[in-house]
Amino acid sequence: MVFWFPYTTIVLIAAILMLYVVLKIWWLSGFSGIYKHWRLVAFLFYGISAYLYASINHWVFDRGSRTQLTESLTAWYLCLATHLDQSECYARGHVPGGFNVTAYIADLCVNLSPEIVFAVILLSDPEIALHWYDSFRRFVLRQNVPDRWASQKRALKLSRSIISQDSLPPPSSESASFLS
Amino acid sequence: MDPSTVHQTCPPYTTTSEFEPNTCVAVCPAPLMSDQQQHVLTIIVGVEGHVAICCTLLVFFAYMTHPWKASYPRSSVAWLQVPLFLASVAIVIGVWVGWEKVGCDKCSDPNNGYTWIGCWFSHWSWCWVSAWLLFFASLSAAVWYCLVGVGLLISISTVRVPLSDRAQAVIFHILGTVIPFLYAASFGLADQFISNGYGPCFVSSSKVLPLSFSFSRCLLPPYTNNHEFDSIIVGWLVR
Numbered sequence: 001m002v003f004w005f006p007y008t009t010i011v012l013i014a015a016i017l018m019l020y021v022v023l024k025i026w027w028l029s030g031f032s033g034i035y036k037h038w039r040l041v042a043f044l045f046y047g048i049s050a051y052l053y054a055s056i057n058h059w060v061f062d063r064g065s066r067t068q069l070t071e072s073l074t075a076w077y078l079c080l081a082t083h084l085d086q087s088e089c090y091a092r093g094h095v096p097g098g099f100n101v102t103a104y105i106a107d108l109c110v111n112l113s114p115e116i117v118f119a120v121i122l123l124s125d126p127e128i129a130l131h132w133y134d135s136f137r138r139f140v141l142r143q144n145v146p147d148r149w150a151s152q153k154r155a156l157k158l159s160r161s162i163i164s165q166d167s168l169p170p171p172s173s174e175s176a177s178f179l180s
Numbered sequence: 181m182d183p184s185t186v187h188q189t190c191p192p193y194t195t196t197s198e199f200e201p202n203t204c205v206a207v208c209p210a211p212l213m214s215d216q217q218q219h220v221l222t223i224i225v226g227v228e229g230h231v232a233i234c235c236t237l238l239v240f241f242a243y244m245t246h247p248w249k250a251s252y253p254r255s256s257v258a259w260l261q262v263p264l265f266l267a268s269v270a271i272v273i274g275v276w277v278g279w280e281k282v283g284c285d286k287c288s289d290p291n292n293g294y295t296w297i298g299c300w301f302s303h304w305s306w307c308w309v310s311a312w313l314l315f316f317a318s319l320s321a322a323v324w325y326c327l328v329g330v331g332l333l334i335s336i337s338t339v340r341v342p343l344s345d346r347a348q349a350v351i352f353h354i355l356g357t358v359i360p361f362l363y364a365a366s367f368g369l370a371d372q373f374i375s376n377g378y379g380p381c382f383v384s385s386s387k388v389l390p391l392s393f394s395f396s397r398c399l400l401p402p403y404t405n406n407h408e409f410d411s412i413i414v415g416w417l418v419r
């Protein structure tokens with residue numbers, strides 16, 4: 001409980017936030033916006049799915065199976081302790097009805113999967129590859145490469161100065177450049 | 181007869197307890213998995229875990245060296261990779277040092293005779309280290325994921341937070357790293373991490389001690405009494 005209650009609460013808050021973000025994008029720019037920001041949507045969808053899976057797996061399956069596991073293990077140990085012919089108590093590593101190894105390994109796989117999926121989604125962004133390509137040309141080949149993001153940096157700087165002066169709303173183009 | 185020559189006999193798959201005389205405890209790791217299943221676990225966690233570690237490092241490096249994505253709030257995605265990296269390491273530790281070393285060290289036994297963090301100070305405990313890392317990193321990752329959502333929300337909404345980007349970034353780091361660290365540290369000091377007899381160790385509420393009580397009561401008043409992740413091994417004591 002000391003872990004799973006705050007964890008589940010935070011994940012649920014994240015799910016609501018992400019759902020709101022996706023709905024807002026859909027509301028502002030329709031399905032074309034969702035399609036355009038597919039990386040963002042995939043990032044949100046997979047992250048939430050994996051984290052919710054971990055929570056649901058704990059609350060629904062893991063907690064319930066623990067009692068059953070303890071009981072079957074106790075019965076197994078008692079069997080071993082009381083039977084001279086221990087073949088009756090099955091071979092080592094086989095606790096009857098005790099432990100769902102497949103579910104356990106699947107849970108570990110899901111826990112490790114967001115890192116990989118996030119990397120696939122985030123690194124598929126051509127901006128990353130373009131930056132590495134520019135850096136290679138700039139620092140290894142010693143070529144004179146113009147700053148690809150100079151105009152974006154200038155626009156952001158300008159919008160910040162306007163906000164700080166007049167408290168005007170910022171340009172809505174920022175969402176497009178958050179993950180994509 | 182010399183009393184020192186009397187040896188206690190324990191039932192199969194149990195052994196004499198190191199901490200309580202004349203008692204038998206279940207062997208560790210628990211025979212929940214066959215050798216083949218343990219090999220499968222090691223291979224899957226080893227391969228997927230190392231790929232995950234490389235992925236988190238790559239994304240962090242890619243974002244932090246990018247002129248555009250390294251700035252707040254886009255950098256939240258990169259900072260999310262730090263707890264994800266730590267969580268992957270916590271799981272992969274079992275592959276590096278062996279599941280038996282992680283799950284069966286002295287400090288993984290809830291009846292190890294030590295209080296607070298004393299066992300970890302006296303014996304290096306992979307169980308304690310991996311469990312603490314997993315606890316902190318998982319919680320921190322969830323908070324950072326939430327903060328990515330908050331960053332997105334700030335980006336697409338017309339409402340502006342009346343703070344500089346630097347101040348907002350600092351708040352994000354306090355929420356995403358410092359608070360989960362303190363929360364996890366309170367349970368770590370109380371030495372509440374135990375083995376399940378297999379796989380990575382995790383937190384046990386059955387060893388609630390005053391520090392974690394007082395700290396967690398500030399955050400989660402009604403919930404700290406409940407048992408969660410109780411040690412399976414505790415229930416197997418065969419006297």
